[in-house]
Amino acid sequence: MNDKNNxxxxxxxxxxxxxxxxxxIQEDVRAxxxxxxxxxxxxxxxxxxxHIGHAKAICLDFGAAEKFGGKCNLRFDxxxxxxxETEYVDSIKExxxxxxxxxEDREFYASDYFDRLYDFAVDLIQRGLAYVDDQSSEQxxxxxxxxxxxxxxxxxxxxxxxxxxxxxTRMKSGEFSEGTxxxxxxxxxxxxxxxxxxxxxxxxxxxxHHRTGNKWHVYPMYDFAHGQSDYFEGITHSLCTLEFxxxxxxxxxxxxxxxxxxxxxxxxxxxxxxLTYTVMSKRKLQELVEEKLVDGWDDPRMPTISGLRRRxxxxxxxxxFVKTIGYTKxxxxxxxxxxxxxxxxxLNIKAxxxxxxxxxxxxxxxxxxxxxxxxxxLINNPEDEAMGSRRVPFSRELFIERDDFMEDPPRxxxxxxxxxxxxxxxxxxxxxxxxxxxxxxxxxxxxxxTYDPDTKSGGTAAxxxxxxTLHWVSAPHAFDxxxxxxxxxxxxxxxxxxxxxxxxxxxxxxxxxxxxNCKLEPxxxxxxxxxxxxxxRLGYFCVDKDSAPGKPVFNRTVPxxxxxxxxxxx
RNA sequence: UGCUUCGUGGUGUAAUUGGCAACACGUCUGACUCUGAAUCAGAAGAGUCCAGGUUCGAGCCCUGGCGAAGCAACCA
Numbered sequence: 001m002n003d004k005n006n007x008x009x010x011x012x013x014x015x016x017x018x019x020x021x022x023x024x025i026q027e028d029v030r031a032x033x034x035x036x037x038x039x040x041x042x043x044x045x046x047x048x049x050x051h052i053g054h055a056k057a058i059c060l061d062f063g064a065a066e067k068f069g070g071k072c073n074l075r076f077d078x079x080x081x082x083x084x085e086t087e088y089v090d091s092i093k094e095x096x097x098x099x100x101x102x103x104e105d106r107e108f109y110a111s112d113y114f115d116r117l118y119d120f121a122v123d124l125i126q127r128g129l130a131y132v133d134d135q136s137s138e139q140x141x142x143x144x145x146x147x148x149x150x151x152x153x154x155x156x157x158x159x160x161x162x163x164x165x166x167x168x169t170r171m172k173s174g175e176f177s178e179g180t181x182x183x184x185x186x187x188x189x190x191x192x193x194x195x196x197x198x199x200x201x202x203x204x205x206x207x208x209h210h211r212t213g214n215k216w217h218v219y220p221m222y223d224f225a226h227g228q229s230d231y232f233e234g235i236t237h238s239l240c241t242l243e244f245x246x247x248x249x250x251x252x253x254x255x256x257x258x259x260x261x262x263x264x265x266x267x268x269x270x271x272x273x274x275l276t277y278t279v280m281s282k283r284k285l286q287e288l289v290e291e292k293l294v295d296g297w298d299d300p301r302m303p304t305i306s307g308l309r310r311r312x313x314x315x316x317x318x319x320x321f322v323k324t325i326g327y328t329k330x331x332x333x334x335x336x337x338x339x340x341x342x343x344x345x346x347l348n349i350k351a352x353x354x355x356x357x358x359x360x361x362x363x364x365x366x367x368x369x370x371x372x373x374x375x376x377x378l379i380n381n382p383e384d385e386a387m388g389s390r391r392v393p394f395s396r397e398l399f400i401e402r403d404d405f406m407e408d409p410p411r412x413x414x415x416x417x418x419x420x421x422x423x424x425x426x427x428x429x430x431x432x433x434x435x436x437x438x439x440x441x442x443x444x445x446x447x448x449x450t451y452d453p454d455t456k457s458g459g460t461a462a463x464x465x466x467x468x469t470l471h472w473v474s475a476p477h478a479f480d481x482x483x484x485x486x487x488x489x490x491x492x493x494x495x496x497x498x499x500x501x502x503x504x505x506x507x508x509x510x511x512x513x514x515x516x517n518c519k520l521e522p523x524x525x526x527x528x529x530x531x532x533x534x535x536x537r538l539g540y541f542c543v544d545k546d547s548a549p550g551k552p553v554f555n556r557t558v559p560x561x562x563x564x565x566x567x568x569x570x
Numbered sequence: 571u572g573c574u575u576c577g578u579g580g581u582g583u584a585a586u587u588g589g590c591a592a593c594a595c596g597u598c599u600g601a602c603u604c605u606g607a608a609u610c611a612g613a614a615g616a617g618u619c620c621a622g623g624u625u626c627g628a629g630c631c632c633u634g635g636c637g638a639a640g641c642a643a644c645c646a
Contacts, residue, residue, distance in 0.1 A: 019583095023586080043646090044646095045645085045646050047645090047646080077646065079645095079646080080645060080646075082645085083645075083646090136644095137643075137644050140644080141642070141643085141644095144642055145642070146572085146642055147572055147573070147641060147642060148571060148572045148573090148642095149572080149642090150572090151642090178644080179644065181644095182644055191573085192572055192573040192574090193573060193574075193641080194573085194641055194642050195641075195642095197642085200643085200644055202644085203644035204644080205644085219644095221643090221644075221645085221646090222645070222646045223646095225646095226646085242575075242576090242639080242640070243639095243640055243641080243646095244640095244646090245574060245575060245640070245641085246573075246574055246575090246640070246641050247641090248574090249574095269575085271576090276581085282646095324582075324583080324594065324595080325582055325583075325594095326582070326583050326584090327583095328576090328582090328583075329575065329576060330575095330576060330577075330582090330583090330639095331575095331576075331638080331639055331640090332581085332582060332583090333581075333582090334581070334582055334595095335580090335581045335582070335595065335596070337581085337595060337596060338581080338582070338594080338595050338596085340595095341594085341595060341596090342595095344607090344608090348607080348608060353605075382605085382608075383608070383609095412606095414606075415606090423604055424604090425604055425605070426604070427604095429604095457604065462604085465604090466604090467606095468604095468606085469603090469604045469605065469606090470605095471605075534605085534607085536605050536607085537605045537606080537607070538605090539607095560605075560606090560607050560608090561606090561607065561608090562606070562607085563606055563607090564606040565606085566597095567606085
């Protein structure tokens with residue numbers, strides 16, 4: 001065992017803020033278990049990209065360690081060379097760091113322990129606690145029984161130690177082909193727990209491993225690697241999701257046969273993260289990627305860490321979200337609105353305000369001089385004075401949002417309409433005097449207004465009130481951009497939970513909407529991929545990685561709360 | 571007809587020696603506002619799966635039901 005002597009855990013947290021797992025840890029520390037040490041681990045399999053469910057685990061593994069003055073290891077659970085690749089190792093490390101956590105120099109791999117695990121398997125054979133089974137997986141499965149019926153014993157269960165040792169050695173040396181032999185722990189074929197019915201602990205795999213190459217022809221199963229790896233690393237609390245609950249007796253059985261002292265890692269399970277209108281299993285997400293139903297693992301509609309990052313989510317917002325939803329043993333489905341609230345909350349403070357017109361319509365101020373341009377001063381963020389202000393050009397021809405004008409507005413509409421007044425934010429109050437419609441489509445193509453020169457923001461009559469305030473851009477100064485609007489990936493709250501349906505039946509056909517000719521204020525022309533803004537009155541947006549000089553692309557992270565939009569829908 | 575775990579507003583959580591069911595999101599009002607945002611103030615919404623029991627008093631303890639999830643990969 002290495003690394004078992006880090007500093008004694010100290011209780012920094014007030015117990016009212018501790019989740020049930022942290023409370024257990026606190027009790028263990030108080031009771032002096034493992035000398036009051038707290039050491040956790042985050043153990044991803046490098047077979048795909050991390051999603052927000054992993055973020056929940058990461059926050060707990062690293063967070064709990066930090067709360068009690070302990071440490072958290074990163075350990076890649078790489079026991080299956082069929083599925084694992086170095087590419088995934090790199091993305092996982094990037095995502096953890098981005099979320100704001102650090103494993104320092106403690107980057108481990110289950111494959112680091114292959115020799116020790118093999119020796120332990122040999123030890124079990126010598127103690128009569130493991131045997132080589134020559135049967136096919138079908139035969140073994142048939143003998144396993146069912147949850148309600150006990151299993152039957154393998155005909156190879158009582159082989160001699162010598163024969164088992166010989167066979168296992170030959171498995172290791174590559175003499176056998178895949179599927180012909182396995183090593184099983186000899187426990188209890190009648191156990192009410194299926195996992196205790198002589199579980200397979202080693203299988204033959206004749207394939208290169210991403211780290212150990214062709215050294216091995218036998219690989220340990222998850223159950224034969226996880227608890228032991230925890231033990232080797234001096235882990236005190238091994239936190240995992242609920243589906244491993246039934247594995248715990250096996251975890252303990254193996255650790256108890258491995259350990260040589262009082263120290264013992266403790267597995268505790270918590271509920272998985274589920275979100276409405278999306279799916280969270282790595283396999284399902286992979287399906288979406290492979291069938292090209294999304295743009296890749298980092299498609300902004302994906303609940304992956306890389307997808308959320310590209311969508312414009314901040315690490316803080318994800319951590320705050322995770323804090324809000326908590327850890328219990330209840331199978332819960334969390335409302336996506338909670339996540340959206342978390343980003344808005346964070347971006348409200350951080351994101352500079354800018355003007356962008358997504359669905360532009362031309363507005364002409366007929367009494368404004370043709371060649372005049374004013375530089376209007378706009379506050380960058382009313383929530384943070386330190387973010388200062390910027391100058392935005394204003395001229396006779398502007399673009400405003402098509403939605404902000406109605407030919408025949410209803411009572412509660414307080415934007416622009418014939419003979420109505422409205423303020424152009426940071427500029428003047430204008431009155432609509434006329435508008436032009438395309439005779440064929442019936443679409444409004446031009447809105448004519450007059451402005452009141454006395455009402456300039458900050459000017460003498462600036463105090464006059466009008467009900468509506470619109471954002472705008474100066475037509476000759478604005479530049480074009482592509483803006484991608486995202487909606488929920490699925491139409492159904494719980495696409496996985498619908499009996500008789502494939503989850504893909506519920507894909508939302510309108511989850512991506514691409515707007516090509518959006519008009520952005522000039523200050524945005526320098527924005528770099530990843531930069532985040534509030535498009536005033538619309539939502540939070542960020543520059544996409546597809547963005548190139550002269551070909552800007554923005555993603556909508558989340559719209560602003562919109563009580564008008566909700567009213568209008570009714 | 572097994573084992574393990576879980577049932578608290580619409581959703582997620584809290585209520586920790588039994589003591590007025592609390593918070594967040596969402597929803598709806600209102601105030602403010604040069605963002606129909608943010609902010610502020612307020613409202614509606616559960617009597618804790620059901621039935622018994624113990625107790626002055628039960629979400630919490632006991633008994634019995636009901637319901638849900640996980641478990642039968644040589645995946646993790």
